[in-house]
Amino acid sequence: MANYILQYKGSGMPDxxxxxxxxxxxxxxxxxxxxxxxxALLDVSDGELENVRCKFEADWSLTPEKKYKVxxxxxxxxx
Amino acid sequence: MAKSKSKTGNYILLPVTETQTTADTNPKVxxxxxxxxxxxxxxxxxxxxxxxxxxxxxxxxVKVIDSIQDNGAKLVQLSQxxxxxxxxxxxxxxxxxxxxxxxAQVYRESIQQxxxxxxxxxxxxxxxxxxxxxxxxxxYIVAFTDFESRTGDSGNTNAKGKLSLxxxxxxxxxxxxxxxxxxxxxYKTKFSATSLSIKLQKIDPGYTDSLRHFYDTPQWPKITQxxxxxxxxxxxxxxxxxxxxxxxxxxxxxxxxxxxDNGEGHGTHVAGIVSAYGGVxxxxxxxxxxSYRVFPKEADASNFYIMKALAQAxxxxxxxxxxxxxxxxxDEGISSYIKQAYNAGILCFCANGNDDRGTxxxxxxxxxxxxxxxxxxxxxxxxxxxxxxxxxxPYGTDxxxxxxxxSNIGAETDLTAPGVGIISTFPDDLYAIMDGTSMAxxxxxxxxxxxxxxxxxxxxxxxxxARADEMLKYLSTKIQSLGFGANYEGKGMLLEDK
Numbered sequence: 409m410a411n412y413i414l415q416y417k418g419s420g421m422p423d424x425x426x427x428x429x430x431x432x433x434x435x436x437x438x439x440x441x442x443x444x445x446x447x448a449l450l451d452v453s454d455g456e457l458e459n460v461r462c463k464f465e466a467d468w469s470l471t472p473e474k475k476y477k478v479x480x481x482x483x484x485x486x487x
Numbered sequence: 488m489a490k491s492k493s494k495t496g497n498y499i500l501l502p503v504t505e506t507q508t509t510a511d512t513n514p515k516v517x518x519x520x521x522x523x524x525x526x527x528x529x530x531x532x533x534x535x536x537x538x539x540x541x542x543x544x545x546x547x548x549v550k551v552i553d554s555i556q557d558n559g560a561k562l563v564q565l566s567q568x569x570x571x572x573x574x575x576x577x578x579x580x581x582x583x584x585x586x587x588x589x590x591a592q593v594y595r596e597s598i599q600q601x602x603x604x605x606x607x608x609x610x611x612x613x614x615x616x617x618x619x620x621x622x623x624x625x626x627y628i629v630a631f632t633d634f635e636s637r638t639g640d641s642g643n644t645n646a647k648g649k650l651s652l653x654x655x656x657x658x659x660x661x662x663x664x665x666x667x668x669x670x671x672x673x674y675k676t677k678f679s680a681t682s683l684s685i686k687l688q689k690i691d692p693g694y695t696d697s698l699r700h701f702y703d704t705p706q707w708p709k710i711t712q713x714x715x716x717x718x719x720x721x722x723x724x725x726x727x728x729x730x731x732x733x734x735x736x737x738x739x740x741x742x743x744x745x746x747x748d749n750g751e752g753h754g755t756h757v758a759g760i761v762s763a764y765g766g767v768x769x770x771x772x773x774x775x776x777x778s779y780r781v782f783p784k785e786a787d788a789s790n791f792y793i794m795k796a797l798a799q800a801x802x803x804x805x806x807x808x809x810x811x812x813x814x815x816x817x818d819e820g821i822s823s824y825i826k827q828a829y830n831a832g833i834l835c836f837c838a839n840g841n842d843d844r845g846t847x848x849x850x851x852x853x854x855x856x857x858x859x860x861x862x863x864x865x866x867x868x869x870x871x872x873x874x875x876x877x878x879x880x881p882y883g884t885d886x887x888x889x890x891x892x893x894s895n896i897g898a899e900t901d902l903t904a905p906g907v908g909i910i911s912t913f914p915d916d917l918y919a920i921m922d923g924t925s926m927a928x929x930x931x932x933x934x935x936x937x938x939x940x941x942x943x944x945x946x947x948x949x950x951x952x953a954r955a956d957e958m959l960k961y962l963s964t965k966i967q968s969l970g971f972g973a974n975y976e977g978k979g980m981l982l983e984d985k
Contacts, residue, residue: 413791415820440739440791443798447820449739449791469819475787476812478721478753481841481877481893481922483629483663486637 411439411473414460415447418467422446434460449473497552500524500561508558517558519577524561527551532564535577611652612682615644615664622648623670623687630654630662657681663873668752668919671908672873688869690910690918692766697867697905698930701980702770709764710773712940716761716932717800717808719793720754722747722780726912728765729758734778735799737792746778748914751785754778756921757811759912760929761936767910767918770933774940777803781812790818797824801831806939806946806958809932810837810856811925813848822853829855832954836932838924840895847897851924857935857959860975861894861906861927868908868920877907877922884970894924896975902966903976904930934981938965 414431416422424445431438431448436456440449452460452470461470500520508517527533532550547569553562611630615623622644629641632655640652657679664673670687699705715732723731724747734746748755764772779796781788793812800808801824808828825835837856840848851858865887868874879892890896891907906927913919938961939946945961948954968979 411789411791413794413820415823440795443791443795447791447794449789471818471820474790474814474816474818476781476790476793476814477787478751478782479812479838479841479923479925480753481891482627482665483631483634483661484637485629485631485639485641 409451409453412450412452412457412460412470413447413473414450414464415469415471416445416467417469422467430463431460434463436460495564495566497562497564500563520561521558524549524551524563525554525557528554528561609654609657610681611640611654611657611659613644613650613652614682614684615648615650616684616686617670618686618688620686622646623666624648625667626650626687627665627667628652628662629665631660632656632658634660661876663876665873666920668913668917671869671920674871674873674876676876688872690920692910692918694910695867696908696910696920697862697864698760698770698909698926699768700864700867701905701982702930702934704768704770704772707768707770707772707937710771710937710940712943712946713775714771714807714936714940714946715775715777715803715805716771716936717777717779717796717803717805718754718758718761718929719779719781719796719800719808719810719812720757721749721751721782723754723758723776723778724748724912724914725916726755726759726763726914727916728763728767728912729755730762730776731758731778732775733803734780735796736780737795737799738780738783739789739792741780741783746780749780749782749784750914751782752913752919753782753811753921753925754780755914756909756911756919757809757925757929760909760926761809761933763912767912769911770930771936771940774936777805788812790820794820794824797821797828797835801828801833804831804950805833807932807936808833808835809929810835810850811923811928813838813840813851815840815842815846815848817849817853821850822855825850825853825855829955830952832948832950832952832958834935834955834958836928836935838928839897839900841893841923841925842895843893845895847895847899851895852897852899857931858899858901858977859924859928859931860896860900860903860977861891861922861924862888862903862969862971862976862980863891863905863907864888872908872920874908874920874922881971881975884968888969888971890971890975891922891924893922894927894975898974900974900977902931902978903927903969903971903980904934906930931981934965935962938962938981 422445427445437451528551532548534546550564624646626644631639644650736746763769781792837851839860904927909926945957966978
């Protein structure tokens with residue numbers, strides 16, 4: 409399982425109920441739905457990934473969650 | 488494959504928007520991926536004709552090494568010299584140089600492995616105290632016997648202010664001492680020792696650091712106009728010098744109303760540079776600070792939390808957003824919200840990044856962000872502090888000014904601002920010295936806020952992209968070059984009219 413961000417790329421407002429139902433059908437759990445219906449943080453298994461992509465089609469992107477570090481300028485040793 | 492005199496490289500070809508072609512993809516691109524390149528996988532090189540007059544047309548040999556899907560990514564090998572020809576002849580594709588990633592290793596393990604390999608036996612025993620001789624615990628120290636290869640050891644002082652480092656030699660090339668707060672750091676080069684006692688100098692909040700050299704903030708009046716600055720960071724406060732008017736904790740499974748600092752202090756330091764008033768003075772005291780916490784304690788921030796913070800800052804009608812964070816790779820999700828902010832009349836200022844003169848990080852390198860590099864000034868920090876090791880050319884028209892050695896640079900840079908040896912607020916009413924484009928960014932934000940507060944006509948414009956355009960245009964009239972060159976300073980530094 410990994411976290412993915414589902415984001416709407418189309419114009420206008422997607423139907424939140426349809427989005428939730430589609431995710432339910434795909435068997436995907438929503439980690440954070442606060443940006444729905446435009447975006448959501450999802451927990452998706454490798455097996456479900458292609459299914460989610462197919463169900464949401466071209467107006468949507470599904471990209472892996474990325475991480476940002478607190479920046480600093482400390483020098484560090486390395487291998 | 489036809490022999491080429493120039494070096495070849497491996498490149499990944501992708502459709503412009505997705506990883507596979509879609510119904511919206513140019514049919515020529517779709518045909519190129521599926522009908523031209525796909526059948527050529529693992530075969531001899533295909534010969535592709537360049538675009539242009541028939542007379543000058545030539546063939547580019549391209550070897551298709553691998554494919555992910557019929558209508559998806561292709562890994563190809565072609566000459567670096569012919570890459571530009573290929574780009575113009577076959578538009579509609581993203582061309583990404585193949586990269587290789589190392590297995591991520593836990594830092595401590597890698598140091599232990601290094602220690603075994605080099606059979607390190609020399610000890611450096613360190614004692615850290617304040618100027619009264621009291622031990623100082625929890626101070627991070629790193630010593631290098633070879634700085635170029637970053638060979639050395641590091642750790643934190645214990646309750647007695649002591650730390651023992653294991654090194655390959657007693658000849659130390661550099662040692663850096665980084666207190667989290669309360670004290671200036673310490674820096675020493677080229678010495679031989681098996682023990683060292685270090686006395687840390689306490690921060691005087693009234694000291695004229697590089698920020699206050701350029702901006703006489705203690706003398707500036709509070710801003711009375713309504714202007715809202717969003718800080719997307721580790722959270723802000725509590726601190727007696729700061730007022731936080733609102734915000735949101737965007738981290739999943741944390742209390743959304745807890746947007747104070749997660750304890751790391753980064754966001755509190757950033758906010759103090761903008762708006763502190765009391766012990767230290769920020770550039771725009773009086774503006775409303777909204778804190779959007781995206782960093783869980785001692786963990787990384789998700790791009791989703793950052794998207795959420797931007798969405799909330801737009802909803803809260805911030806005027807400027809400070810993003811003292813970044814990574815090397817672009818992120819479409821974050822870009823789309825920065826664009827949305829711009830279209831809502833909000834400017835996003837972003838730190839260039841601290842990768843020792845690396846390329847400008849994302850989101851600073853996004854076209855609608857205001858990218859800020861860090862500069863410093865000699866004699867605005869005590870001798871033997873960490874900041875003495877940050878001085879590096881280029882120097883400005885005034886030779887005391889320099890671009891920080893850590894600051895990322897590049898054509899995307901819009902502004903420079905002080906980011907070396909900056910005194911600001913730290914949670915629980917403490918003060919800290921920090922360096923970074925993270926500090927330069929709020930310095931630019933604070934000055935921008937002060938300048939914009941003096942132009943109510945622009946701030947009263949409807950919240951649309953035209954408002955952001957006008958804000959930028961107005962600010963551009965207040966920028967002065969310091970003589971570093973555009974690659975380092977963009978247009979220069981925001982300064983008061985003389």
